[in-house]
Amino acid sequence: MSRADRAVTEFISSRPPSRVDTSLRRLTRTADHSVLWFAIAAVLSVRRGAGRKAAMRGIASIALTSFTANALLKPLLPRRRPAAAELPAYRTVADPPSSSSFPSGHAASAAAFATAVVMENRRAAPVVVPLAALVGWSRVxxxxxxxSDVLxxxxxxxxxxxxxxxxxxVRPSDEARARPIDTVPALPQGEGLVIVSNPFSGPPDTDVSEEVRExxxxxxxxxxGDGVKVEDMLEDALAERGQWVRAVGVAGGDGTVATAAAVADRHGLPLxxxxxxxxxxxxxxxGVYDxxxxxxxxxxxxxxxVDLALVEAHPGRLDDPEDISVTRTRYFINTASIGSYPELVRLREQWQPRYGKWPAFAAALITVLQRSEKISVKIEGRWYKVWFLFVGNGPYYPRGAVPAWRPTLDSGLLDVRWLRADVRFSRLRVVIALILGALGHSRVYxxxxxxxxxxxxxxxSMLATDGEVVxxxxxxxxxxxxxxxxxxxxxxxxWTGRDRPFQG
Structure with a gap:
């Protein structure tokens, strides 16, 4: 150990007893096996949004850090701990650990959790950062x-x-950048607005239709209602209301929004x-949260x-110039995909009435991963065998990884990604590349x-748009x-001065 290490220990030893000794002994015990951080994570997880994401990232960071510090580094870097005789008995713990002193696993887990939580939720910093620092100091x-172990x-x-x-x-912000438009009409109390609410879009206990009406x-x-198409309802209402209509509105999930957006686009109306x-x-x-x-x-x-994307399904082939017919045009606001993802969505919808949405999704995901098949697709004039093809309405971030969010809504571009299945050990290479954060450099991607x-x-092959097989x-x-x-x-x-809903 360095002179600085010994100097700090001697300084602590020279201090008179106080309530701080008892408090720090209790604090260091609560941090054993990361119990303290798991408890804080449980509190953060109560509410959806940044708190829950912070808790998940914090727990994942603790797991990785604990493995790195305790399983890898401690056996490789043995170091004796301070001798019990160097500190007074009222300041030490009853049964000190016997593993290597270097590095401090408690300090590593505390810093990992605090850093991860603050990455997702800066408002938690005044609580978790000082607490992590105190846990680190308590070990000394x-x-x-x-x-030096703690540092x-x-x-x-x-x-x-x-x-x-x-x-x-980490997503820097929820809402994406977009060009402001100052030519849309104001709609006082909804005057001139035809709006459709879909009570089947969200959770069973959530229906915003009454709030929208109010x-x-x-x-x-x-x-x-059951068996009624959103598109037909809107088209009939627009025909009935005629010139009174100045905008189309929708209260529902992404699939319902895409349908309403298509109607608004056809009629040249804002959404x-x-x-x-x-x-x-x-x-x-x-950037509309409620x-x-x-x-x-x-x-x-x-x-x-906001860009609106669409996909045209054709009966013919690319090398048949005479067949330009289109069987159907589908609009999508977020993403479209071909390959294993549409199968996942189909199974989820099939099992959802019996098991519920999220259990059905988990079961469908496991099933698809086990039996996913290669598809042969011609992209940019070249044939590939792929596991899936992803098309985003606008560039998604991060690049070279699983698409998570888009920073802009009016780029005028589609984000096209595919995973090749005609490369040896392609699945294994994808998994390794994801773990290393290097998918963008893989031949498979x-x-x-x-x-x-x-x-x-x-x-x-099946096509899915905005999470629905269509x-x-x-x-x-x-x-x-x-x-x-x-x-x-x-x-x-x-609109400064008015609090926004906490989304995270």
Missing amino acids: HVGVHWT VGAAIGTGVAKLTNRWWP RLPAAHHLVV VVVPGGTLNHFARDV TQEAVDATQAGEAVA HQREVPSLDVELLEP EEAGRYTFRLAEKPIPVYRRDEER
């Missing part, structure tokens, strides 16, 4: 570690927590989005430009950002609508 104070342990924990960002990126009393309200689904990816990307924010934007006439894409399949064809054309669609979003610079 009770005489089970040298100061190195804290550095390891911090580094491991930050390393999780390579394969589990907040927008002047709007023309529609509610989806009002109220989050009413389970995950509400599109609403969060746009009904009140949608109402605020409609009252003020504030909107942004390909990515392009293009304005349009033609895809031909050797055999017809089509099966042998050829698809992906492209963007001719111009972005205006979507109401309030200008936060003008």
